[in-house]
Amino acid sequence: MTAxxxxxxxxxxxxxxxxxxARRTRRLTPYWLLLPAGLWLxxxxxxxxxxxxxxxxxxxxxxxxxxxxxxxxxxxxxxxxYGPHFLRSFAYAAIATALCLxxxxxxxxxxxxxxxxxxxxxxxxxIAPFFTSFLIxxxxxxxxxxxGGPVVGALDALHVLDVTGALGLTGDTxxxxxxxxxxxxxxxxxxxxxxxxxxxxxxxxxxxxxxxARDLYxxxxxxxxxxxFPLSLPGVVAGTLLTFIPASGDYINAxxxxxxxxxxxxxxxQKQFLNVLDYPAAAAMSFLLMALIxxxxxxxxxxxxxxxxx
Amino acid sequence: MSLAAHTPxxxxxxxxxxxxxAPRPPAGTxxxxxxxxxxxxxxxxxxxxxxxxxxxxPNAVVLLFSFNxxxxxxxxxWHAFSTDAWTDPCGxxxxxxxxxxxxxxxxxxxxxxxxxxxxxxxxxxxxxxRGKSTTNALIFLPMAMPEVVMGASLGTLFLNTRIGFGFVxxxxxxxxxxxxxxxxxxxxxxxSxxxxxxxxARDLYxxxxxxxWRVTLPLAAPGIAxxxxxxxxxxxxxxxxxxxxxxxxxxxxxxxxxxxxxRGVPVQVNVVGSAMFVxxxxxxxxxxxxxxxxxxxxRKAAAG
Numbered sequence: 001m002t003a004x005x006x007x008x009x010x011x012x013x014x015x016x017x018x019x020x021x022a023r024r025t026r027r028l029t030p031y032w033l034l035l036p037a038g039l040w041l042x043x044x045x046x047x048x049x050x051x052x053x054x055x056x057x058x059x060x061x062x063x064x065x066x067x068x069x070x071x072x073x074x075x076x077x078x079x080x081x082y083g084p085h086f087l088r089s090f091a092y093a094a095i096a097t098a099l100c101l102x103x104x105x106x107x108x109x110x111x112x113x114x115x116x117x118x119x120x121x122x123x124x125x126x127i128a129p130f131f132t133s134f135l136i137x138x139x140x141x142x143x144x145x146x147x148g149g150p151v152v153g154a155l156d157a158l159h160v161l162d163v164t165g166a167l168g169l170t171g172d173t174x175x176x177x178x179x180x181x182x183x184x185x186x187x188x189x190x191x192x193x194x195x196x197x198x199x200x201x202x203x204x205x206x207x208x209x210x211x212x213a214r215d216l217y218x219x220x221x222x223x224x225x226x227x228x229f230p231l232s233l234p235g236v237v238a239g240t241l242l243t244f245i246p247a248s249g250d251y252i253n254a255x256x257x258x259x260x261x262x263x264x265x266x267x268x269x270q271k272q273f274l275n276v277l278d279y280p281a282a283a284a285m286s287f288l289l290m291a292l293i294x295x296x297x298x299x300x301x302x303x304x305x306x307x308x309x310x
Numbered sequence: 311m312s313l314a315a316h317t318p319x320x321x322x323x324x325x326x327x328x329x330x331x332a333p334r335p336p337a338g339t340x341x342x343x344x345x346x347x348x349x350x351x352x353x354x355x356x357x358x359x360x361x362x363x364x365x366x367x368p369n370a371v372v373l374l375f376s377f378n379x380x381x382x383x384x385x386x387x388w389h390a391f392s393t394d395a396w397t398d399p400c401g402x403x404x405x406x407x408x409x410x411x412x413x414x415x416x417x418x419x420x421x422x423x424x425x426x427x428x429x430x431x432x433x434x435x436x437x438x439x440r441g442k443s444t445t446n447a448l449i450f451l452p453m454a455m456p457e458v459v460m461g462a463s464l465g466t467l468f469l470n471t472r473i474g475f476g477f478v479x480x481x482x483x484x485x486x487x488x489x490x491x492x493x494x495x496x497x498x499x500x501x502s503x504x505x506x507x508x509x510x511a512r513d514l515y516x517x518x519x520x521x522x523w524r525v526t527l528p529l530a531a532p533g534i535a536x537x538x539x540x541x542x543x544x545x546x547x548x549x550x551x552x553x554x555x556x557x558x559x560x561x562x563x564x565x566x567x568x569x570x571x572x573r574g575v576p577v578q579v580n581v582v583g584s585a586m587f588v589x590x591x592x593x594x595x596x597x598x599x600x601x602x603x604x605x606x607x608x609r610k611a612a613a614g
Contacts, residue, residue, distance in 0.1 A: 250550075
């Protein structure tokens with residue numbers, strides 16, 4: 001040790017000369033690291049959105065080309081022509097989100113607190129359906145809900161279809177091509193997006209809090225209401241957003257499981273873009289969808305921040 | 311018991327009023343409330359299992375109907391048992407070609423998204439810099455936007471820049487929406503890493519490069535692997551964004567299924583879906599088994 005001491009001053013002087021340049025490289029490092037991903041997202045995600053905003057106020061035709069004319073009629077036209085589509089999208093997405101929460105919460109709760117050594121297996125089972133293409137799985141619902149199938153037969157025998165048929169949720173004798181089938185498909189397709197955030201927030205809850213609640217004579221129901229559920233709220237908020245946003249833009253379930261009467265706004269955008277080739281109208285509609293989602297989500301988040309949601 | 315001691319005349323056979331109250335309610339009412347109480351105690355587990363059933367039912371149907379010999383063009387109703395589709399999975403024109411295309415796109419998109427996303431995650435987790443919150447928003451937004459909106463706007467851009475739709479445009483779109491998921495997965499891992507391990511490496515005279523390759527990267531590897539697997543699954547299964555950015559000759563597997571749903575679904579589609587499901591579950595279970603076996607061996611070695 002003592003032998004090193006005389007050599008120390010020159011050694012300490014070693015790194016001294018380059019701090020300015022070293023500090024600059026260090027300051028620039030994050031930008032270099034971010035460059036590929038940031039550039040990719042700026043060019044292929046942000047720029048297209050800006051570009052689409054300009055497309056939505058263009059007019060013209062496919063033959064003559066489109067020109068920016070600050071034509072806002074696409075927006076009013078879209079609302080006038082596709083108002084029911086927007087309403088249906090948000091209604092179906094909201095119902096599917098509520099159902100996902102209702103179905104997903106017990107599963108997430110069971111996985112977090114009651115599964116014991118089966119926990120990993122249950123998690124695998126939640127993720128496993130992803131390995132089969134979701135289009136194939138949605139088509140499987142066509143078999144499950146098919147006319148004359150076991151589900152329709154059972155519901156018919158219990159006279160459930162008479163009630164739901166009278167309410168307009170299903171047909172009198174069939175499930176396919178009805179609102180119920182579309183909502184069922186949406187619920188199924190986005191359920192894992194609800195379960196995983198719920199599970200991760202439930203799993204983080206300290207189990208001693210449950211013991212404390214029990215020691216203070218809280219009933220299991222009170223423990224859930226006063227301890228477990230409030231602590232799982234971040235998961236509830238994340239899960240509902242991850243379910244609601246993609247569900248409101250979805251067009252696959254409405255296309256495969258519904259009839260033209262159940263078409264959502266996604267179906268309309270897809271048709272305008274890929275079949276009608278009216279790009280300004282498609283752009284205006286997707287902008288409206290985005291704006292409406294933003295409004296719904298910000299209202300929801302404000303509610304979720306207070307106790308009103310509980 | 312203490313009650314019985316206090317009663318002056320201890321009449322042995324079943325005192326009606328002075329009996330200890332504790333065991334009575336269950337004994338008297340068990341006949342019809344026992345199943346009810348059991349139900350109440352296990353309600354969460356039952357509801358959870360029902361939800362699992364709801365999640366897994368379509369996979370069971372897909373597997374079952376991969377052995378169907380449908381009567382018409384559509385494979386929605388059971389007709390007769392057959393293994394034809396399993397012995398000839400590529401027997402449908404275009405199916406295996408689309409599968410190959412999807413695999414190639416998914417592999418390339420995973421590679422690019424994982425590389426770029428990991429770099430960005432290190433920047434966001436380890437550095438403080440101007441524009442960080444803007445960058446965070448730019449990375450979060452693609453995950454919070456409906457796919458139709460992203461697909462349609464990117465498609466509009468490609469249309470107007472006269473870039474022909476095809477392999478490249480699909481790849482660009484897939485890397486775009488996979489990036490955010492990789493960044494989130496890797497960033498979460500880096501944030502949870504113990505900084506003392508890297509300090510220890512530096513204290514032991516490892517250079518910055520050596521520290522990165524020998525300590526930081528192996529520690530971050532699980533996050534990177536999770537991001538890569540997520541990217542692969544997302545890219546392989548994506549339909550909506552792909553539909554807006556594909557050319558007429560680049561039909562990915564989901565697009566093939568979509569087209570088939572209009573014309574008639576071949577049984578081979580179910581075979582591919584079931585095979586991937588079984589393969590993936592087997593790989594995951596084998597991995598878990600190997601991990602638990604290693605753990606018990608380590609425990610034994612530690613004990614012995």
